[in-house]
Amino acid sequence: MKTWSVESLCLTVAAIALVLASLVALIAVGDAHAVPRWLFSLTMALSGAALVVSLRIRALAMARNAAQRRYRHFIDTAHEGVWTLDGEARTTFANPRLAQMFGATPGTLLGCPMQDFLGDNPRRDLAEMTSADAAHVGCTHDLTYRRVDGSVGWAIVSGRPMLGDDGLAQGTLLMLTDITGRKAAELELAAVQIGLEVRIRMRTAELERSNAQLRIEVAERQMAEHALAESFRELRQLSSHLETIKEEERKRIAKGIHDELGQNLMALKIDVEMLHARAGQRHPLLKRKVGDVLDTIDLTIRSVRAIMNDLHPSTLELGLPAAAEWLVQQFEKRSGIATSLSVAEGDGPLPDSHRTEVIFRIIQECLLNILRHAQATRVEVGLDIGMEYLTITIVDNGVGMAPGDAAKAASFGLRGIRERVDVFGGQMVIDSRPGGGTTLAMMIPLESHATASLD
Structure with a gap:
């Protein structure tokens, strides 16, 4: 009808x-x-x-x-695909954009089931999309779709039921927005991120291995430095002990010369003087010969005294300032080089006997180096006894040193001086240039501030 x-x-x-x-x-x-x-x-x-x-x-x-x-x-003309399905999920309408997405024409899509294009997606999502429940307000999912030629694309699919005049669902309206390009970019970005994460993990593992190796090397270096410091401490102790032994041996030899050779020479001199007195006028030739012997004995005694002073000057018993003054006078007398000494005594303690002997030998070695190499005409020696440190300054107007001369293997004098200074944990600075003279400054801790290694 x-x-x-x-x-x-x-x-x-x-x-x-x-x-x-x-x-x-x-x-x-x-x-x-x-x-x-x-x-x-x-x-x-x-x-x-x-x-x-x-x-x-x-x-x-x-x-x-x-x-x-x-x-x-x-x-x-819409940019989204419009797709209507009947109650059996078959196509009742498809706009040109949807047909373009599927690689077909709108007419060829009529009657085609939804599964032909969206069948690769989870059933739960498709069932939710085509729900016949009139109260269903719709849903949206990112789904894949398969084109007629078998290629796969991606789309944002929104679906909601189409209601009739009786309020019941008569089909489904689907809106598809193609996101194939975006998904491809996302997949490419995900692949790049995965590759980057792999590289980061590899780099992290490499850094961890490097850090572990570095920690091992640091530990080994610390052990080596500790062993070196221990060796250096033992070397300083040994050097200090050797200096003490050498000075004690000098004392013993000087005392032996004084007690034995000196006394024997004095006894011999007394006997010869008695023989010289008894010879008188009756034996002039004998008296002259005995006089020559007396002169030889006196010269020998003076030589013995000089040797004893070189081995262990008696002025050391009077303290460092007196010993340094005697040393400067003897150096000026023997070398002919004008030498001056300035002593600044503060409120600090005087060096102990061991330090006094070592410092005396340091000054002595410096003056000998000046005599051998500097060609100087004037030398100034300064002692500054402070509360914590003793400062020694020796300045000459000689030929000076070229850069690197102090580090040469043949510089045994300076090396010995530095070793003596290091024994007490002191410091030494050399300031010199060719033709400009040399300044040697040393700073040595006093007895109350000696390093623990010498305790």
Whole structure:
């Protein structure tokens, strides 16, 4: 049975009204009394109303057709794929964009099941997408779709039920936004990130190995430095012990010379003097020979005394300032080089006997080096006894040293001086340039501030 639309029904009623009006008008023209006036008027009114209604309905139909064309144009030109399915998930409509995404034409998609294109996705997502529940408000998923040629793409798929006049779901409306390019970029980025993470892990593992090796090397170096420091401490102790032994041996030899050789020489001198006195005038030749022997004995005694002073000057028993003054005087007397000494004694303690002997030998070695190498005409020696340190300064106006001369293997004098200074944990600085003389400064801790290694 044919279903009449509201528009068709209204137009049919209007046409019938117009026909009736025309018949009434013909009857009225033929016989004016055959048709009552009111019926004629009513017929004309109905005819006019029918005409107005038909015109209005025509205008509404034209507006509806225009809206449908605009809607169709919107659907056909949309950037999203529009897809409608019936209750069995078969295609009832597909716009050109959807057909383009699937690699087909809209006509070829009609009747195709959804599984042909979205079947690779989880069933739970598809079931949620095509739910027939009228209360379902829709859902959105990132799904893959398979084109007609078998290639795969990605789309954001939004689905919601299409409701009929009775409020029941009659199918599903799907909107697909193609994101294949974005997904490809995301996959490429994910691959880059995975590669980067692998490289980071490898680099981290490499750094951890390097750090472990570095820690081992640091530990080995610390052990080596500790062993070196221990060896250096033992060397300083040994050097200090050797200096003590050497000084004690000098004392012993000097004492032995004084007690034995010196006394024997004095006894011999007394005997020879008695022989010289008894020779008198009667044996002039013998007296002259005995006199020569006495002169030789005196020279020998002076030599023995000089040797004893060189081995262990008796002035050392008077303290460092007195011993340094005697040493400077002897150096000036023997070398002919003008030598001066300045002593600044503060409130600090004087060096002990061991330090006094070592410092005396340091000054002595410096003066000998100046005599051998400096070609100087003037030497200044300074002693500054402070609260914590003793400072020794020796300045000459000699030929000086070139850079690196102090580190040469043949510089045994300076090396010995530095070793003596190091024994007490002191410091030594050399300032020299060719033709500009040399300044040697040493700073040695006093007894109360000696290093623990010498305890």
